[in-house]
Amino acid sequence: MTNAQIDLIDTVARDAPVFRVPVTVVDVLDDDERADLRIEIKRLLVQENAVLVAHYYTDPDLQSLAEETGGYVSDSLDMARFGHEHSAQTVVVAGVRFMGETAKILNPEKRVLMPDLGAECSLDLGCPPAEFSAFCDLHPDRTVVVYANTSAAVKARADWMVTSGSALDVVRHLISKGQKILWAPDRYLGDYIRAQTGADMLLWNSACIVHEEFKGRELATLRAVHPDAKVLVHPESPPSVIAQADVVSSTTGLITAVRTLPARKFIVATDRGIFYKMQQAAPDKLLIEAPTAGDSATCHSCARCPWMAMNGLRKLAAVLRTGANEVQVSPALGARAIVPISRLLEFSAGRQQVILGNNDA
Numbered sequence: 001m002t003n004a005q006i007d008l009i010d011t012v013a014r015d016a017p018v019f020r021v022p023v024t025v026v027d028v029l030d031d032d033e034r035a036d037l038r039i040e041i042k043r044l045l046v047q048e049n050a051v052l053v054a055h056y057y058t059d060p061d062l063q064s065l066a067e068e069t070g071g072y073v074s075d076s077l078d079m080a081r082f083g084h085e086h087s088a089q090t091v092v093v094a095g096v097r098f099m100g101e102t103a104k105i106l107n108p109e110k111r112v113l114m115p116d117l118g119a120e121c122s123l124d125l126g127c128p129p130a131e132f133s134a135f136c137d138l139h140p141d142r143t144v145v146v147y148a149n150t151s152a153a154v155k156a157r158a159d160w161m162v163t164s165g166s167a168l169d170v171v172r173h174l175i176s177k178g179q180k181i182l183w184a185p186d187r188y189l190g191d192y193i194r195a196q197t198g199a200d201m202l203l204w205n206s207a208c209i210v211h212e213e214f215k216g217r218e219l220a221t222l223r224a225v226h227p228d229a230k231v232l233v234h235p236e237s238p239p240s241v242i243a244q245a246d247v248v249s250s251t252t253g254l255i256t257a258v259r260t261l262p263a264r265k266f267i268v269a270t271d272r273g274i275f276y277k278m279q280q281a282a283p284d285k286l287l288i289e290a291p292t293a294g295d296s297a298t299c300h301s302c303a304r305c306p307w308m309a310m311n312g313l314r315k316l317a318a319v320l321r322t323g324a325n326e327v328q329v330s331p332a333l334g335a336r337a338i339v340p341i342s343r344l345l346e347f348s349a350g351r352q353q354v355i356l357g358n359n360d361a
């Protein structure tokens, strides 16, 4: 693939809803305070019969704590699934609000805590439930498919929920049933799925402020400097970046790619928090951040989600001490929101059985 074959024009989602993006603030801790907090959190997790689940984009301090205490580090759906299967009565979700809500929807009998309930997501904020519901009402002939990065109220209006790892399969399944799709909220992921499947998709117009910042032209320049590097891209990125990818995949898929591909060097277009698990999976490989700066840059997030960064050791210790920041989803809303989530879980389980069946054969 040459640059001449790629459209390197960086695009941005137009007319997307406007919201406030917080300034990224990271806990500054000296070694003693970090060590003391880690000891206290470990003790409180046992005392409170709690388990810590952390997203790949959170600080390495939280990811390593989750691993050391029998918790889990993964993507949002897997985090909720783990919390469901674990015997702990309290699930502490280090991530953003929709992840806490999904955990609560799947575990209504458990207490779900978050270090900071103000940790949002631009995709969630960019899809207000009332406006989205009105949009759905205008298109009753379409199957409503929403990304995991949405509020419980938006999920409650959907037929299907998907993750970046399952979206292609679900949409192909819906095409096979002759269905037309209304997709929300990520415009870039929707564009990518539409291009891959040829599905008839009407797209809501929102974007991830982190992935939207990756730059096609600067990525091409960086590739020229590292021609031996494989380019790994999350599909929330703009088309100019996706067009240069060797692998387009979910967070879990990108970690697998680093571990399994024979290349020694990777340029990675997703939140840099994922480097903790990538380096763990392949300690001998070189990881390079995809550019969010350069001539065409308007870098606000610089490959670091400001909402994910709201999770830190001090806040985690505080919620375990006080029981504050409990995630609430009303039973009526949860009962509706679980429908598209369960549909995905059943679909994924069915596919897994088919794959295992094929292997057996």
Ligand code: SF4
Pocket: 057, 096, 120, 121, 122, 123, 149, 208, 209, 210, 211, 271, 305, 306, 307, 308
């Ligand atoms: S990285 Fe993007 S999609 Fe993920 S939580 Fe932050 S704003 Fe949302």
